[in-house]
Amino acid sequence: MCTSIVEIVNAAGAGKAGDGWIELTHSVVSYDHPHHALLEEAITIDFVNRALGPGARVAVELTLDAAKELSGALIRAIAAAEIEEGERAHRISASDGPPVLAKAG
Numbered sequence: 445m446c447t448s449i450v451e452i453v454n455a456a457g458a459g460k461a462g463d464g465w466i467e468l469t470h471s472v473v474s475y476d477h478p479h480h481a482l483l484e485e486a487i488t489i490d491f492v493n494r495a496l497g498p499g500a501r502v503a504v505e506l507t508l509d510a511a512k513e514l515s516g517a518l519i520r521a522i523a524a525a526e527i528e529e530g531e532r533a534h535r536i537s538a539s540d541g542p543p544v545l546a547k548a549g
Contacts, residue, residue, distance in 0.1 A: 447474075447475050447476055447485070448476075449474055449475040449476070450472065450473070450474045451472070451473045451474070452470055452471070452472050452473075453470065453471050453473075454469070454470060454471075455468040455469060455470050455471040455491055455492075456468065456469075457491075459491045459501075459502035460502065461499075461500060461501060461502050462499075466493050466496060466500050466502075467493055468491045468492065468493055468502075469492065469493045469494055469495065470491075470492050470493075470494060471489060471490065471491050471492070472488075472489070472490040472492065473487065473488070473489050474487070474488050475487055475488075476488065478505040479503075479505070480505060481505035481506075481507075483505070483507060485508075486505040486506055486507065487505070487506045487507075487508060487510075487511035488503065488504065488505050488506075489503065489504045489506070490502070490503045491503075
């Protein structure tokens with residue numbers, strides 16, 4: 445049974461494909477028959493660069509349980525990164541201090 449469950453989102457970053465690293469433009473997440481994993485159905489994630497053609501992709505096929513664990517790990521890592529970025533921005537703005545005017549001389 446084909447599910448036709450597909451989500452496509454922009455992806456800015458890089459991924460290591462067969463020929464080396466590629467710039468990523470999109471991620472395609474689907475639930476369907478896997479191509480390589482020995483599963484009836486799988487969550488598949490393809491990281492692609494459309495400009496480079498269909499071979500320019502990094503792909504994973506996960507069980508539902510593995511995809512749930514990955515989703516949870518992503519949520520936790522993103523939350524921690526947002527805290528870190530907020531603290532970094534606060535440190536930078538605090539170190540700037542008030543502007544110092546040079547005396548004319």
